[in-house]
Amino acid sequence: MSFSWAKAYEPKNPFMRWLDERLPLPRLVYGAVGGGYPVPRNLNYWWNFGVLAGLFLTIQIVTGIVLAMWYYATGDGAFNSVEHIMRDVNAGWLLRYTHANGASFFFIVTYIHIFRGLYYGSYKAPRELVWILGLVIYLLMMATAFMGYVLPWGQMSYWGAQVITGFFGAIPLIGEPLRVWLLGGYAPDQAALTRFFSLHYLLPFVIAAVVVLHIWALHIPGSSNPTGVDVKDEKDTLPFHPFYTAKDGWFAGGVLLVFALVVFFAPNALGHPDNYIPANPLATPAHIVPEWYFWPFYAILRAFTTDFILPAKLWGVLAMFASILLLFFLPWIDKSPVRSGNYRPLFRTFFWILVADVLILGWAGGQPATALPVAIGQITSAYYFAHFLIILPLISKFETPLPLPRSITDSVLHGEKQESAPAGVEPGTTTIAGEGSSRK
Amino acid sequence: MIRWLLGFIGAAFSVVLLWSLFSGLSTHFSDPPEPTAEEEFHKHPKPLHLASDGPLGHFDRQQLQRGFQVYKEVCAACHGLSHVAFYDLEGLGYSEAEVKAIASQWQIEVPSINPETGEAATRPALASDRFPSPYPNEVAARAANNNALPPDLSLITKAREGGAAYIHSLLTGYQNQPAELVHKFPAAKTPEGLYFNPYFANLNIAMPPPLTSEGQVQYADGTPPTVDQMATDVAAFLVWAAEPKLENRHAAGIAVVVFLLFATILGHLAYRNVWAEAKRKVRVTGAIEPENKAKRRRANRKAGVSD
Numbered sequence: 001m002s003f004s005w006a007k008a009y010e011p012k013n014p015f016m017r018w019l020d021e022r023l024p025l026p027r028l029v030y031g032a033v034g035g036g037y038p039v040p041r042n043l044n045y046w047w048n049f050g051v052l053a054g055l056f057l058t059i060q061i062v063t064g065i066v067l068a069m070w071y072y073a074t075g076d077g078a079f080n081s082v083e084h085i086m087r088d089v090n091a092g093w094l095l096r097y098t099h100a101n102g103a104s105f106f107f108i109v110t111y112i113h114i115f116r117g118l119y120y121g122s123y124k125a126p127r128e129l130v131w132i133l134g135l136v137i138y139l140l141m142m143a144t145a146f147m148g149y150v151l152p153w154g155q156m157s158y159w160g161a162q163v164i165t166g167f168f169g170a171i172p173l174i175g176e177p178l179r180v181w182l183l184g185g186y187a188p189d190q191a192a193l194t195r196f197f198s199l200h201y202l203l204p205f206v207i208a209a210v211v212v213l214h215i216w217a218l219h220i221p222g223s224s225n226p227t228g229v230d231v232k233d234e235k236d237t238l239p240f241h242p243f244y245t246a247k248d249g250w251f252a253g254g255v256l257l258v259f260a261l262v263v264f265f266a267p268n269a270l271g272h273p274d275n276y277i278p279a280n281p282l283a284t285p286a287h288i289v290p291e292w293y294f295w296p297f298y299a300i301l302r303a304f305t306t307d308f309i310l311p312a313k314l315w316g317v318l319a320m321f322a323s324i325l326l327l328f329f330l331p332w333i334d335k336s337p338v339r340s341g342n343y344r345p346l347f348r349t350f351f352w353i354l355v356a357d358v359l360i361l362g363w364a365g366g367q368p369a370t371a372l373p374v375a376i377g378q379i380t381s382a383y384y385f386a387h388f389l390i391i392l393p394l395i396s397k398f399e400t401p402l403p404l405p406r407s408i409t410d411s412v413l414h415g416e417k418q419e420s421a422p423a424g425v426e427p428g429t430t431t432i433a434g435e436g437s438s439r440k
Numbered sequence: 441m442i443r444w445l446l447g448f449i450g451a452a453f454s455v456v457l458l459w460s461l462f463s464g465l466s467t468h469f470s471d472p473p474e475p476t477a478e479e480e481f482h483k484h485p486k487p488l489h490l491a492s493d494g495p496l497g498h499f500d501r502q503q504l505q506r507g508f509q510v511y512k513e514v515c516a517a518c519h520g521l522s523h524v525a526f527y528d529l530e531g532l533g534y535s536e537a538e539v540k541a542i543a544s545q546w547q548i549e550v551p552s553i554n555p556e557t558g559e560a561a562t563r564p565a566l567a568s569d570r571f572p573s574p575y576p577n578e579v580a581a582r583a584a585n586n587n588a589l590p591p592d593l594s595l596i597t598k599a600r601e602g603g604a605a606y607i608h609s610l611l612t613g614y615q616n617q618p619a620e621l622v623h624k625f626p627a628a629k630t631p632e633g634l635y636f637n638p639y640f641a642n643l644n645i646a647m648p649p650p651l652t653s654e655g656q657v658q659y660a661d662g663t664p665p666t667v668d669q670m671a672t673d674v675a676a677f678l679v680w681a682a683e684p685k686l687e688n689r690h691a692a693g694i695a696v697v698v699f700l701l702f703a704t705i706l707g708h709l710a711y712r713n714v715w716a717e718a719k720r721k722v723r724v725t726g727a728i729e730p731e732n733k734a735k736r737r738r739a740n741r742k743a744g745v746s747d
Contacts, residue, residue: 041718080523083523083594083595086683086685087523087524087528087684087685093683093685093688093689094689094692097689238718242714243714243715243718246707246710246711246714246715247711247715249707249710249711250704250707250708250710250711253700253703253704253707253708254704256700256704257697257700257701257704260693260696260697260700261693261697263693264495264689264690264692264693264694264696264697265495265690265693267689268598273598273599273600273601274599276595276598276599276682277591277595277599286641303457303460304456304457304460305460305463305464306456306459306460306463306464308456308459308460312460315453315456319453319457322449322453326446326449326450329442329446332442332443333443333446335443371464371468371473374464375461375464375465375468378457378458378460378461378464379457379461381453381457382453382454382457382458382461385449385450385453385454385457386450386451386454388450389446389447389449389450389451389453390447390450390451390454393443393446393447
């Protein structure tokens with residue numbers, strides 16, 4: 001794949017040769033994550049998070065399959081079966097705490113992975129499909145996580161399901177029938193719980209399939225890198241194995257260490273106490289909040305408080321979906337030929353404003369809907385849309401990027417500090433990313 | 441074209457949001473929300489330290505037994521413990537025989553059927569039973585408690601913000617309603633049949649003060665049974681009831697963290713070893729040392745670049 005100097009697989013023993021001739025599976029693995037995949041030599045640690053997302057997907061699938069052996073998807077049995085897992089199943093508490101916190105960590109590493117892509121322009125040509133497939137994975141993750149949170153059938157499960165499926169009720173004309181059809185009833189009940197369980201079990205495997213497409217699409221142009229400059233020749237790359245397997249390996253150990261600290265010593269810190277109260281359709285919790293990873297979107301949903309031609313609720317739902325869907329257009333919104341934020345001073349400033357904006361949005365979404373958090377949510381929501389749909393196209397039009405290094409190797413040899421003004425390149429004679437690709 | 445369209449959508453969302461902000465703020469200032477009694481008089485739990493706190497926390501079994509005694513003699517009349525089984529009490533340090541005795545003498549019997557006639561009946565609890573509910577159903581529970589439902593206590597320390605500290609504060613927090621509150625919020629006067637408690641979310645709780653006097657429970661181990669002591673002990677017991685596997689979790693956690701620390705350090709050393717030759721940067725720190733110069737030359741030669 002990718003580059004002409006990528007090493008072809010050579011079986012090392014007779015069995016592998018026998019297998020390779022009949023089913024070239026070892027060849028596939030070697031080309032995908034082995035010595036046969038050349039990777040830019042200058043990747044920093046922000047490039048580790050894709051592999052980590054794969055790791056947490058695996059953790060979720062493995063723990064989830066075992067939990068499903070003990071879980072009953074019934075209105076009467078769901079909550080009790082979860083407590084049975086916690087108390088009486090061997091290491092059941094470990095499985096459940098790992099699964100519940102694994103979801104949070106899956107989102108943490110995925111958010112870092114997405115923001116890395118935003119900063120380094122990983123969505124730009126020729127990697128538009130890598131980006132779009134990644135967003136499909138993200139949408140599937142959100143659906144899966146939402147349905148998973150419903151399964152313990154606690155108060156937040158129930159009322160979260162009530163609120164989220166209520167979004168569909170905001171669609172004009174077909175909204176209410178659609179909501180009833182999705183839930184299989186007028187409110188979340190047995191029918192909803194059983195179908196959520198079924199889909200919660202199905203979707204992770206769909207995610208795994210799209211992950212394969214995501215990696216496949218990535219391997220055509222190869223990985224991007226912190227300079228955003230295309231790979232020019234063999235000097236610019238290192239084989240994935242052993243260099244990046246070693247780097248990913250030890251870093252994964254460190255992240256698992258943090259994960260273990262949460263699972264074993266603060267397993268309920270990221271959850272909501274109300275979800276330890278069994279679902280009760282007659283008692284509405286004081287503050288219904290989704291899990292923390294949905295807070296920014298929840299803030300956008302709640303930010304629309306006034307009817308303006310359309311009802312406020314419909315605005316909220318449209319904006320919430322739009323806030324994710326607009327990311328699909330990003331490769332065509334940001335037309336700057338320079339990929340990396342390191343060489344885009346104006347873009348970089350606004351990128352960090354966006355990061356702060358999304359963090360504040362998250363804070364606002366987790367607060368009770370009182371005047372101050374809602375007002376802050378309104379300002380930050382407005383900035384969110386303005387950033388992607390107004391500011392970003394303008395930046396790419398008016399910004400003067402810094403000179404790019406001639407090659408990855410060049411930037412490496414001059415050290416990071418001098419990357420933005422490498423020796424031998426006079427200001428103005430920028431090498432534009434995308435030209436002079438040596439890819440075959 | 442697409443950028444113009446998207447820009448228009450972005451502008452529309454932003455304008456509507458700013459309009460919402462403007463109308464929200466103008467309502468807020470023209471018609472400010474009234475302060476409520478809950479906002480001004482609700483208190484956060486007092487700090488409570490238990491042996492089970494922290495990453496190395498262990499249960500104090502003596503305390504758990506005292507807490508269980510408080511639950512049994514005071515709370516169990518109204519509050520269930522439906523996720524806990526009698527055999528779980530062995531985790532409190534009781535022997536198998538003691539657990540059997542506790543189960544068979546439990547004040548509430550387990551619903552059953554008469555083996556002769558098949559009619560509904562009750563039988564003494566077995567060690568394998570979960571704690572029987574004090575009421576046959578929710579209607580009966582409400583009927584006996586002025587229409588309030590005493591919550592099951594199995595998970596109460598996980599199901600309330602503040603956990604054990606909240607339980608302790610609530611049990612010791614009953615007081616007369618402050619005159620200032622009634623003066624300021626006449627409508628918030630505690631209604632007949634409810635009790636003022638500043639640690640309860642809406643300040644008025646249906647549960648009568650359960651721990652009222654010193655010596656309400658006679659501890660076998662000689663600990664003075666003050667109200668505060670009884671509240672602390674039962675809070676500790678309820679932490680155990682919500683998570684009997686807490687000690688296993690802490691012990692496994694230490695082992696996993698030590699293992700991962702070791703594995704990560706080894707992994708890091710392996711990584712440095714693998715990358716040593718291909719190290720992308722050769723830093724020259726401070727004065728240029730011959731060693732660093734040599735390193736840089738070597739890296740450059742390897743990369744095929746002249747110095």
